[in-house]
Amino acid sequence: MNTQTAPRDMVRAASNIGTHDGYMPGFGNDFETEALPGALPQGMNSPQRCEYGLYAEQLSGTAFTAPGPERTWCYRIRPSVKHTHRFTKIDLPYWKSAPCIDDEIISLGQYRWNPIEAKQGLTWLTGMRTMTTAGDVNTQTGMAAHIYLVTQSMEDEYFYSADSEMLVVPQEGRLRFYTELGIIDLEPQEIAILPRGLVYRVEVVEGPCRGFICENYGQKFDLPGRGPIGANCLANPRDFKTPVAAFEDREVPSTVTVKWCGGFHQTQIGHSPLDIVAWHGNYAPCKYDLRTYCPVGSILFDHPDPSIFTVLTAPSGVEGTANIDFVLFRDRWMVAEDTFRPPWYHKNVMSELMGNIYGIYDAKPEGFVPGGMSLHNMMLPHGPDRDAFDKATTSNLGPGKLENTMSFMFETRFPQHLTEFAAKEAPLQDDYIDCWADIEKKFDGTPGRK
DSSP, rough: OOOEEEEEEEEEEEEOTTTTTTEEEEESSOOOESTTOSSSSSOOOOSSGGGGGGGGEEEEESTTSSSSSSSSEEEEOOOOOGOSSSSEEOTTOOOOOOSSOOOTTTOEEEEEEOOOOTTTTTTTTEEEEEEEEETTTTTTTTEEEEEEESSSOOOSSSEEESSEEEEEEEEEEEEEEEEEEEEEEEEETTTEEEEEEOEEEEEEEEEEEEEEEEEOOOOOOOOOGGGGOOSSSBSSSGGGEEOOEEEEEOSSOEEEEEETEEEEEEEEEEOOOOOOOEESOOOEEEEEEEGGOOOOOOSSOOOOOOOEEEEEEOOOSSOOOEEEEEEEEEEEEETTTOOSSSSOOBOOEEEEEEEEEEOOOOTBBOOOOOOEEEEEETTTOOOOOOEEEEEEEEOOOOOOEEEEEEEEEESSSSOEEEEHHIIIOOOTTTTTGGGGTTTTOOOOOTTTTO
């Protein structure tokens, strides 16, 4: 039997055709993978008796009748009804869900925060810090933006969210996600998508760990339509990696925490729930290396809308208006002639939460530091500060490459409300609004003056 043993005795497939380093390439593919030979039925989904005494079970990510239904058939040691028991409500005071509106907090404004430092003893659950919420988790619209601070692995602790899928954007440290469907290693300049309902445990590989999370309550993330761009560039499907099957067969007291309708519930079981030996389907976790993102842009004049840098989009009920867009600003060449090259001044219907993974962001060369984040809520004007404007309007516009930069944006059609933590405990830059204070009036009515 050609298998390899990962830490914690988690056995994963090593001989799946088309795999590389424990992953299968593609986005939204119908994958099939088995950690033991012959564990995956062929030609049918639910045989009368499964190999190895396994149970067949379907995990559905959409309604059965949805166009292009998302589902995965799992062949597991126990059915998942054995992975929960009676629930007890618990409190995770820093993890909030929408609606979370405090009338004493002003969310209308331009805000920016310094990085939040991780303290010892924080796990994936206790280290979650919600910064903003939007929409309503009960009607499955909108999102929440979090900072995660993790210094301690989960030991015989497991989690899943019934509310949302999680887009994970590391900024510091390395994490390992042991999921029902396989193992994902994650480091800065990569992202991961953890589907709604997926059970997993998070281990610190190299800490402390800090990063950003977009908790998506609505329809799942998809690749944006490229339109006139055509079939290539942006995020190419082949660069997404889905893990091969892996499982634990451990008889040990374990805790499972479930997030449901914004509340947290805990149950105790006597074994590991990560017991799927084989699976096939298109509803699965994946990772993506942001360094493979191929940006496109203007090659003559003008600065395109930032939507040109969309990596992933989660649709809403309004065509062309996203519940969430995940947008990436990475290294790229700037060649536009006679053009104001940084993002122009603007206000729009979308609410923009940005995070800095590393380097310098061209519209804000000072103050927006790696690990920091900013919020420009819907219909709030924003744009370059005085120094960025002066540089952009006086520089020699030869071809130039933006280097040492990687920032991103969680953009949503809904207003984002600050949590109490974001407003009162997180390291808010009180003077951020003043970065535009020294912008000069240049108008004097003289014809031909620029």
